[in-house]
Amino acid sequence: MKRKAKKKLLALKKQWQLQSMVIPGIVWMAIFCYIPLVYLIIAFMDYNISVPLFENEWVWFKHFKAFLTDDRFWRSVRNTLGMSVLKIFIGFPIPILFALLLNEIRNEKFKKMVQTISYLPHFISWAIFGGILLNWLSETGIINQLMVSLGFQDRAILYNADPDNFWMITFLSDTLKETGWSAIIYLAAIAGIDPGLYEAADLDGANRWQKMWYITVQCIRPTIAILFILAVSNCLGSNFDQIFFMKNSANMPKAETIDLYIYNMGLGQGRYSFSTAVLFFRSIIAFGLLQLCNFVSKKLTGEGII
Amino acid sequence: MKAKIKTKRKYKLFDYVLILIMLLVCFLTIYPMWYILVNSLAAPDVASLGAVAWWPSALSLDAYKVVFQNEYIVSGFLVTIGRTVLATTIHVLFTAMVAYGMSRNHLIGRKLYMKIAMITMFFNGGLIPNFILMLKLGLYDTFWVFIIPAMYTFYDMIIFISFFRTIPESLIESAKIDGASEYTIFWKILLPNCKAVIATIALFAGVYHWNDYYQGVIYIRDRSLQPLQTILYKLLAESSMTTQQQQAMLALGGSTPSATIKFASMVVATLPILFIYPFIQKYLVKGVMIGAIKG
Structure with a gap:
């Protein structure tokens, strides 16, 4: 027994260099991943940052009860789901459509150029893209100028101050920014289709639409299915960079998603325990959702998403 | 052969419609950048009449002079450059180093280490626990808050591991026989053979650090x-910012309208990305594909 341990120690000593490469990583994970997990228990406490963690008073489910009876919490759930539904049911097919249309372009150079340009906005920060958007939507912005000059409006509207516009604004701007980037994965899937299939279809006299529908779409179906399930499993999240930039005190009733609610309660109002309770609750539901979606994905496509 | 058949086919109405749609997409994509550029260049008396849609009737670089004299923007620019360069370098080297150790089959405790790393993918503390951690570590309100918490990601480590494994074992073994240490092998054999992956991971990290505004807001x-x-x-x-504060930020403007200065600062923050974009875009696409295969 002792000998075995000694042998192991010797082997360990022999590979100390290798160990010294991995252990800093493990220490990093312990600090930056595991300690925050421990801090999640403040959801069950009345946490005071100046008191050592375990000396805080345990209040168990007090904060959970508090937010579950808070209308503002449910409002944030509604906003999150509302924006997700827009994104999943209307936004999801757009990159697929774009990829299919782009694939029909015959001139390779033009195709490549369009593709390269189309994913450029993905690399522009929301601090800038949002800045442009706010300018366009402002009272003197080009959208008002356009609408007034075309006769759709008789005077300028403060678009971003009206809560009812918020979901649409975020949806459209997100589509504008991310469509090209999201299409990459479909384009790659299309590029992987065996050209023999198209040649065979040509011989059978299939027209362009038939080839698009019966070959291209059918061949990328697994990709579509997996990405769709992934999108659904993500429905409790929101594009925080975007929403945090576009929100203001006027549109808050429709802009506050769960993420933003956690931010406003936690860092805005300093209610650490309360907002950690929301976070904890959201994580558990999201994890359950991910497992469920993974199960569904395995049943439908034979492949898991995780 | 296939290409020949294709070019022989006649262009139909649909092809022209398609080209038109694609040109429209390109326009929608480029126009926002064009818009900030022309508005930042508009001369003061043109800009004061309202936003320019296509091309200003008079040009001026005044706004840029203001921007480069503005201490807020200059210090921000330096912080962003420093953060991007340092965080990206450290992230790539640290993650690759851990990945190299993890990729060696004879590493004692490898399975346990992998489990520890795996769990971090599914569970994380989130906003408030992380915030408290940064406070307790003394990273809050320091430059290092951009660097140290971003040193490692599980995802990038997995990508590195899978690429390190494609390097023939014999290459590593023969280096060992020659008396090379693990560090030498990592530095002289592994890294030079994985340049494309390193470039891809570095680019994604770099773009993230260049574009991120939220960490700065929180920490x-x-x-x-x-x-x-x-x-x-x-x-x-930020709606909470008073007009007074905004005016202080734009104080040096003189006769230049504040809108023009805002546009000029947006251009300054975007140009570096636009300049390197044509050179890096093929790596970026490669990066997504690596992710797609892994994910």
Whole structure:
């Protein structure tokens, strides 16, 4: 027994260099991943940052009860789901459509150029893209100028101050920014289709639409299915960079998603325990959702998403 | 052969419609950048009449002079550059180093280490626990809050591991026989053979650090430590910022309208990305594909 341990120690000593490469990583994970997990228990406490963690008073489910009876919490759930539904049911097919249309372009150079340009906005920060958007939507912005000059409006509207516009604004701007980037994965899937299939279809006299529908779409179906399930499993999240930039005190009733609610309660109002309770609750539901979606994905496509 | 058949086919109406749609997409994509560029270049008396849609009738670089004299924007620019370079370098080297250790089958405790790393993918503390951690570690309101928490990601480590495994074992073994240490092998054999992956991971990390404004909002109070994008966020969006503060930020403007200055600062923050974009875009696409295969 002792000998075995000694042998192991010797082997360990022999590979100390290798160990010294991995252990800093493990220490990093312990600090930056595991300690925050421990801090999640403040959801069950009345946490005071100046008191050592375990000396805080345990209040168990007090904060959970508090937010579950808070209308503002449910409002944030509604906003999150509302924006997700827009994104999943209307936004999801757009990159697929774009990829299919782009694939029909015959001139390779033009195709490549369009593709390269189309994913450029993905690399522009929301601090800038949002800045442009706010300018366009402002009272003197080009959208008002356009609408007034075309006769759709008789005077300028403060678009971003009206809560009812918020979901649409975020949806459209997100589509504008991310469509090209999201299409990459479909384009790659299309590029992987065996050209023999198209040649065979040509011989059978299939027209362009038939080839698009019966070959291209059918061949990328697994990709579509997996990405769709992934999108659904993500429905409790929101594009925080975007929403945090576009929100203001006027549109808050429709802009506050769960993420933003956690931010406003936690860092805005300093209610650490309360907002950690929301976070904890959201994580558990999201994890359950991910497992469920993974199960569904395995049943439908034979492949898991995780 | 196939290409020949294709070019022989006649262009139909649909092809022209398609080209038109694609040109429209390109226009929608480029126009926002064009818009900030022309508006930042508009001469003061043109800009004061309202936003320019296509091309200003008179040009001026005044706004850029103001921007480069503005201490808020200059310090933000320096913080952003420093953060991007340092965080990216450290992230790539640290993650690759851990990945190299993890990729060796004879590493004692490998399975346990992998489990520890795996769990971090599914569970994380989230906003408040992380915030408290940064406070307790003393990273809050320091430059290092951009660097140290971003040193490692599980995802990038997995990508590195899978690429390190494609390097023939014999290459590593023969280096060992020659008396090379693990560090030498990592530095002289592994890294030079994985340049494409390193470039891809570095680019994604770099773009993230260049574009991120949110970390600066949460963790930095000291204005001189705020990255450029955070300064821009405060200038362009934050409703809590009083007009007085905004005016202080734009004070040097003189006759230049504040809108023009805002546009000029947006251009300054975007140009570096636009300049390197044509050179890096093939790596970026490669990066997505690596992710797609792994995910």
